[in-house]
Amino acid sequence: MILVTGASGHLGQSIIEKLLPQLPEGENLAVGTRNPEKLKHLKDQGIDIREADYNDKNSLITAFRGVSKVLLISGHAPNDERIKQHKNAISAAVLAGTKHLCYTSFTHPAPESRFLFAEVHYKTEELLKNSGLTYTIxxxxxxxxxxxxxxEQMLEGGKFEAAAGNGRINSIPRSEIAAAIAKVLASPGYGNSTFELTGPDTFTYEEATQWISEAYQKEVKYLDVNTEQIRKLYGGDASFGFEMQGILSSYEAMQANEYDYVSDDFEKIMGRKPLSVREFIQEQAKQSKSAG
Structure with a gap:
């Protein structure tokens, strides 16, 4: 049995949708969630719904019993709390007899990264590699x-405000990430492997803004602002909680070109290149026009 945690989120839902048609004969799918009531509609598709709270290790042990492969989708909490949650999940998988644990980490999870949440992914990867479980990251x-x-607000205002400077970054559609993860979950092997799921090229925010202008046929200008302006744009620390420092530090990492690299790991998994950011924006514009 394969179990996907965090199944009510956007990534989890997309993975489940792409995984179901690929399940090997005789393989069953389960999902883990804090609120099983939210996912009761999945029962009609033959999916087993299990209560799994990252803060409750016992619930995770129970959810992981009889499961050979678990996908741990990273939680959403301040660093110390999230690391503890992931530690609970990895320990529960060991105690439940799970053999293989897959984890959704993040690009450049290095201790020296300027991005606040890189610490979470670095420490989780280390915990997983030292757990004795077969892993895929x-x-x-x-x-x-x-x-x-x-x-809509961007097009109306004619501006895209960010604090990335001239830093080059990599980006990939969420649906492409889901497709690659689903393929790995449905396939044998891939043990003790780390995959860098990136887009086919890097770009600056100014270039991305030009692509938005082209695709939506309306001029949008990139405005490179400072972090204090970003803080005000999002409503300040009080309204955005711990996430605010994550947002500000992400821009610092972009300015330092921490995300200026490309991997062909997606192509190794899928046998094709991922959709580029420019192509993705064009697709979104077409969908927007057809819906309108």
Whole structure:
């Protein structure tokens, strides 16, 4: 049996959708969630729904029993809390007799990274590698989807505000990440492997803004602002909690070119190149026009 945690999130839902048609004959799928009621509709597809709370190790042990392969989708909490949650999940997998644990890490999870949440992924990877479990780590690049969040407001205002400077970054659509992860989950092997799931090229925010202008046929200008302006743009620390430092530190990492690299790991898994950010933006624009 394969179990996907964090199944109510966007990535988890996309992975499940892509994984179901690929399940080997005789293989069953389960999902883990803090609130099973939210996923009760999946029962109609033959999916076993199990309560799994990252903060409750016993619930994880129970959820992982009879499961040979678990996908641990990274949680969402301040660093210390999230590392503890991931430690719970890895320990529970060992105690439950799970053999293989897959983890959604993040690009450049280095101790010296300027990105606040890199610490979470670095420490989780170390815990996993020392657990005795067979592991697969997916270091996911930035979601291209983030570039078109709030696109209506962006087009109306004619500006894209960010603090990335001239840093080159890599990005890949969430759906492409889900496709690669689903393929690995449905296939034998891939043990003790680390995959860098990046797009086919790097770009600056200014270039991405030009692609948005072209695709949506409306001029949008990139405005490189400072981190204090970003803080105000998001409503300040009080309204955005611990995430604010994550946002600000992500821009510092971009300015330092921490994400200026490309991997062909996606192509090794899927047998094709991933959709580029420019192609993704063009697809989003077409969908927007057809919906309108």
């Amino acid at each position: 997916f270091r996911n690049a930035w979601y291209a989807d983030l570039l078109v969040e709030g696109i």
